[in-house]
Amino acid sequence: MSETTTAKHVSFLEYKGKYKGILGWIFSTDHKRVGLLYLYTMLVFFSIAAILGLLMKIQLIAPGYTIMGPQTYNSMFTVHGIIMIFIIVVPGLPAVFGNFFLPLMIGAKDVAFPRLNLASWWIYIIGILVVLSSQFLGGWPDTGWTFYAPYSFRTPANVLPALFGAFILGFSSILTGINFVVTIHRMRAPGMTWLKMPLFPWTLYATAWIQVLATPVIGITLLLTVMERVLGVGVFDPALGGDPILYQHLFWIYSHPAVYIMILPGMGAISEILPVFSRKSIYGYKAIVLSSLAIAFVGYFVWGHHMFTSGMSGRALYAFSFLTFLVAIPSAIKVFNWVATIHKGSLNLQTPFYWATSFIFVFMIGGLTGLVLGSLATNVHVHDTHFVVAHFHFIVFGGTGYAFMAALHYWFPKMFGRMYDASWANIGWATFFGGFLTLYLPMFALGLQGMPRRYYDYLPEFHTGNIISSLGAILMIAGALIVITNLVRSSRHGEKVTGKNPWGGRTLEWESDTPPTLENWDEIPKVTEGPYDYK
Amino acid sequence: MEKHEEHTAHVHRDDEGDKLGMWLFIFTELLLFGMLFLMYAVYRHKNPEAFLLGGEELDVFIGTFNTVILLISSATVAMSITAIQRGNKKQALVLLGITLFIAVLFLVNKYFEWGAKIEYGFYPGSDLLHELGHGTTLFFGLYYIMSGIHALHILIGIGLFIYVVWQIRRDKIHSTDYVWLENTGLYWHLVDLIWIFLFPLFYLIH
Ligand SMILES: [Cu+2]
Numbered sequence A: 001m002s003e004t005t006t007a008k009h010v011s012f013l014e015y016k017g018k019y020k021g022i023l024g025w026i027f028s029t030d031h032k033r034v035g036l037l038y039l040y041t042m043l044v045f046f047s048i049a050a051i052l053g054l055l056m057k058i059q060l061i062a063p064g065y066t067i068m069g070p071q072t073y074n075s076m077f078t079v080h081g082i083i084m085i086f087i088i089v090v091p092g093l094p095a096v097f098g099n100f101f102l103p104l105m106i107g108a109k110d111v112a113f114p115r116l117n118l119a120s121w122w123i124y125i126i127g128i129l130v131v132l133s134s135q136f137l138g139g140w141p142d143t144g145w146t147f148y149a150p151y152s153f154r155t156p157a158n159v160l161p162a163l164f165g166a167f168i169l170g171f172s173s174i175l176t177g178i179n180f181v182v183t184i185h186r187m188r189a190p191g192m193t194w195l196k197m198p199l200f201p202w203t204l205y206a207t208a209w210i211q212v213l214a215t216p217v218i219g220i221t222l223l224l225t226v227m228e229r230v231l232g233v234g235v236f237d238p239a240l241g242g243d244p245i246l247y248q249h250l251f252w253i254y255s256h257p258a259v260y261i262m263i264l265p266g267m268g269a270i271s272e273i274l275p276v277f278s279r280k281s282i283y284g285y286k287a288i289v290l291s292s293l294a295i296a297f298v299g300y301f302v303w304g305h306h307m308f309t310s311g312m313s314g315r316a317l318y319a320f321s322f323l324t325f326l327v328a329i330p331s332a333i334k335v336f337n338w339v340a341t342i343h344k345g346s347l348n349l350q351t352p353f354y355w356a357t358s359f360i361f362v363f364m365i366g367g368l369t370g371l372v373l374g375s376l377a378t379n380v381h382v383h384d385t386h387f388v389v390a391h392f393h394f395i396v397f398g399g400t401g402y403a404f405m406a407a408l409h410y411w412f413p414k415m416f417g418r419m420y421d422a423s424w425a426n427i428g429w430a431t432f433f434g435g436f437l438t439l440y441l442p443m444f445a446l447g448l449q450g451m452p453r454r455y456y457d458y459l460p461e462f463h464t465g466n467i468i469s470s471l472g473a474i475l476m477i478a479g480a481l482i483v484i485t486n487l488v489r490s491s492r493h494g495e496k497v498t499g500k501n502p503w504g505g506r507t508l509e510w511e512s513d514t515p516p517t518l519e520n521w522d523e524i525p526k527v528t529e530g531p532y533d534y535k
Numbered sequence B: 001m002e003k004h005e006e007h008t009a010h011v012h013r014d015d016e017g018d019k020l021g022m023w024l025f026i027f028t029e030l031l032l033f034g035m036l037f038l039m040y041a042v043y044r045h046k047n048p049e050a051f052l053l054g055g056e057e058l059d060v061f062i063g064t065f066n067t068v069i070l071l072i073s074s075a076t077v078a079m080s081i082t083a084i085q086r087g088n089k090k091q092a093l094v095l096l097g098i099t100l101f102i103a104v105l106f107l108v109n110k111y112f113e114w115g116a117k118i119e120y121g122f123y124p125g126s127d128l129l130h131e132l133g134h135g136t137t138l139f140f141g142l143y144y145i146m147s148g149i150h151a152l153h154i155l156i157g158i159g160l161f162i163y164v165v166w167q168i169r170r171d172k173i174h175s176t177d178y179v180w181l182e183n184t185g186l187y188w189h190l191v192d193l194i195w196i197f198l199f200p201l202f203y204l205i206h
Helices: A031-059 A070-089 A092-105 A114-136 A160-186 A199-231 A244-278 A285-301 A314-342 A351-374 A376-382 A386-416 A422-449 A460-493 B015-046 B048-057 B060-085 B089-120 B127-132 B134-169 B179-204
Strands: none
Touching: A031 A070, A031 A092, A031 A114, A031 A460, A070 A114, A070 A160, A070 A386, A092 A114, A092 A160, A092 A199, A092 A244, A092 A386, A114 A160, A160 A199, A160 B015, A199 A244, A199 A285, A199 B015, A199 B134, A244 A285, A244 A314, A244 A351, A244 A386, A244 B015, A285 A314, A314 A351, A314 A376, A351 A376, A351 A386, A351 A422, A376 A422, A386 A422, A386 A460, A422 A460, B015 B048, B015 B134, B015 B179, B048 B134, B048 B179, B060 B089, B060 B179, B089 B134, B127 B134, B134 B179
16 A cells, blocks of 8 residues: 555544545544544433433422423433443443554554454444434334333334344444454564553453353344334233243343443553552552453353342342352452552552542442342342432443543543643543532432332432432533533643653553554564563 | 565454454354244243144255255355365356355245245234244244344355355455455354254254
């Protein structure tokens, strides 16, 4: 290719290939551009889904009809869930930072299958369009993101586009997973043995295996639900002899491991950030590697904890409860490692560090309340209440979301060649963090008092908690606005970063140009040291 | 130090990596069908008699015929890879032609088989199935789903073979670069393998 020679030392942002303007982005197979395409897409849809969330919290600020009725509310939590889960947090860190930084961190020029990588993004966009088309084809679905049988094929609302769109999004996820496994196996730089690989690629590796081995299960389940709705084949329909509980099993066989698709790469990003800002090697590198693989493995066998009240044999209940406790151990090991990494470090208090440490805090609350849900007796009490909603927002939003923000601030100078405005970033973080806790902590109390989830209305005794929670939501959205505005502004007007390594990180991506060139390296680097050698 | 590299990241070639990717894809397919087999097991366990009777309704002759030709096609694909390795383009094309013909024949048989069943009144939502009850409804529901998704895979296989034949004719696939053919072959063996399980489960267990 003639482009090769001109590509030298021109940043990937300015590089001009066969296509110009926006076409040069949406048809680019450069892993960095693909990563940014995902980032921009997610930014748009995160904003939409966050607004839906805010509207729901405003509805709940007082009992009864505030701004919407029950049907609208049902549609809102359904679409909020579908967008947040399938479009934001499942692709999440792998699609954005995995694409951008995996090749850089292992010293490769691109992923193993660049064209397939671009295709994943296109499939992702098609999936999104199909999901959203429901709005124009008879209205939003009202089943919740879980599409439980038999309601998902009985409801008059239009569920088909959402089911089919989520099915298509699954393909995108699988292809990314395949791409990353092959990339990590085949394209590590000379000298980068498995145990010299940084932790973010390690968690991407564990995640990619889950994407490959779990996503087909949700794929076939959604497809069967489509067939059930269109043809009435009977497999999930009790009226035809089918078993709706079987639907729940199949759904959670994917959707529990999916929780680890969401959180593992976040854990990896946190493991990158803490050593850099503590000026210290990560504590227990191998323990983090092994616990990531253990999470990926044990995570397959705990799905039943979503169904403790659905009807299962006593023996199955004990087994699932026991395994759920087991899977908490590797996560706890990681928390221990992170805290030990910070311990006695020379801390550099920057925004990524704030996001990372607040990640540990919210992740621990999410994890410990997960144990409340994982033990049988307490589960029966809080099942399907606001307690559950608070718990998974602490994990999925608190965990993945904070890790995402930490990673975005951390790698921002490398991605855009500019620095974010630090004081606005810190103000945004503080506002967001305060709002987040005010929003979700009262939900635990509401759940314990017995307020069910997924209702647009509630009894008067739950009023106080809901007022606090709704005000928290407004504060949190304000924080998110500050953070996002600051980042968008800084990506264009922020102070230029010319040095390769503004934070003094020791992993390979900091040895590339800022921003990286089209092919990342003139010469593939040779690796001789471990990734976190701080001296 | 080399100033002009020959390979950009875009034309990076790694046959081993390509095959690894294909194997990972095959894992996803196995899990997808694995869940269907799981459902089959659950519902057969719940409705043993209806599944027994359902199996008797299916045409063992067509089933056996399709199994045999599909096995032959797996062999012809494998042989075409050997032919390409030896640089015998013409032989490879003939063998792939046979494979393509068999794939189409399989679908033609499937069409007549399904057509006959539907004419009889065995289809989801039919009065006949309603009369025969839950077990038979589930048997035929699973039969259409599983053999239908399998047929879809045959169809995709046909597309892949047409692409591979085209690439061989343009000499894009040849004796030193044939990973596309190998991967298509892997995929075809998977499609074959799944049928090897579908066939006894639906047609033979009486
Ligand atoms: Cu779970």
